[in-house]
Amino acid sequence: MLRHAVQRLMMAVPVMFGVLLVGFLLMQVVPTDPAVVRAGPNASAEIIGQIRSDLGLDQPLPVQFGLYLWRLLQGDLGVSIINNVPVSQELGATIGPTLELMFASLIWSIPLGIAMGTIAAYLRGSWLDRLVMAFSVAGVSVPVFFLGLVLIWFVGFQWQLLPFTGRAGPLWTIEGLRAVALPAITLGGVFVGPIARMTRTAVLDVLGADHVRTARAKGLPEHLVVLRHALRNAMVPVVTLIGLQIGFLLGGAVVTEQVFSWPGVGRLAVGAITSSDFPMAQGTIIVLSMGFIVVNLIVDLLYGVLDPRVRTA
């Protein structure tokens, strides 16, 4: 177990280093001087020179990279060109809402997808199975923004049932829940299909296995055969595959945040890129990449816990 964990960790470290290097080089090719930005619009040449040497911008590139990493470790990601706010401060304010949106989307779509996939596998070939499969192909084909706009038009505008712009508070308040509902239905909606499809395949595999036949032969009630013997063993591949879909979830979240003006990291990143706010763009991309690498690592390790065969492989 420990060896597996160390191995995965050893692989993640160079990747993280690479991301930081690319992020650093990104700032070298863009046409802005961080010293001028930090000094503000009315700074004199002396002050800019002072800041330049404070930041080490007069040093050779490798030294600058070292200083950059050092500042990063202290949580200093630079300052926005647009509003002079520290990047870390903006990121701190947007990470919460993004995680909230992802949580609210997965909390209903994973159970629903697993239930749909299990039923489809059990009733293989029936109209219900075909319906689930059709739904799942449609789910991977629909643009996230289409689903979002349709929900806004009907639920938000025509029927006036739920709000559709921005966040109204934490998830444990009524207003917060109402505000997250439509974005979470949108993002979760495109996630149900793939989960159902993966679960169906995994359960089909297990239903044909010997131990399931044994369970039936000893007269176990059918629902116990499915729940206790088939589904439980199918969960290992399903959990892994859900983990592998995190990138898909992130992409969907960026678009969903844009559609519903949800104040998350994705919207911050897109806004920074379209307004050429380079330090902000760099900071958001680095944080998103790092978060993604860490989540992948956790999924990898979880897989090792769930399936002992992985550890020895």
Next chain:
Amino acid sequence: MSATTAEITAPARPSTLRLLLRDVGAAISLVLVLLSILLAVFAPWLAPNDPYDTNLMAIMQPPGGEYWLGTDGQGRDMLSRMLFGLRVTLTMGALSLAIGGSIGVLMGFCAAYYRRLDAVLMRLVDIMLSFPAILFGLAIAAIFGPGVTAVVIALSVATIPLMARIARSTALVVLGLDYIEAARAQGMGDARLIWRHLAPNCLSPILVFATLRFGQVILLGSALSFLGLGAQAPVAELGAMASQGRTFLFFAPHISVIPCAAIFVVVLAFNVLGDSLRDALDPRLRV
């Protein structure tokens, strides 16, 4: 092609096209795919109006009048913009798939053929796979500035590792077959062997993957354009049109809904076609 290869690639079975057309869903999606390609290719001849001509006397017209699909917020003909938009969207997807796919196939073949390169190339693929396409999109748009070029680069890069894996695993199976050994015994060179004997026999899995990937690439490309990182105004592109239409969602929903629906239909057609193609080309999956 030598007689040996012909025997392996073409056992006696119904043609792929015939197998495809047996399935109603596959037949419909094949027609839709061909139709969308034709519409995109002949857009300049089919479009009734200039897609950039504004008519301020006729803004936000609903579909069905003088303008078949109505007009947008600046009085531009939606039908003409849709045709040109489809052209840009499909071109963006095709370019990304061609560039990323070629590099990926080359990497996969090299990894399978030159075993010494395998570990290095596949580690590179693993690293590339550990980043989702949206992050490539954001990073490349940040470096090069938003635009169609940034989207094509991002989607190409995101396609490389996936295609490399498919090509490698397929090539490994084919390379183990006897006729490859025979060709080698004849003294055939590496490049010729890869091109004449390896590539043709790896075609079906690569074709299936390319079809399925095309749908995903279009979905991702239009999403990036929707975010404002891809095609820039006034260029007609389906994702960008959907985004611009959002301003008028409550007065004229068709401006946004028509491009969205078009993306949905095209991607769905490619996905269904890809699934059916896989079933038809892979006899093991056929029941």
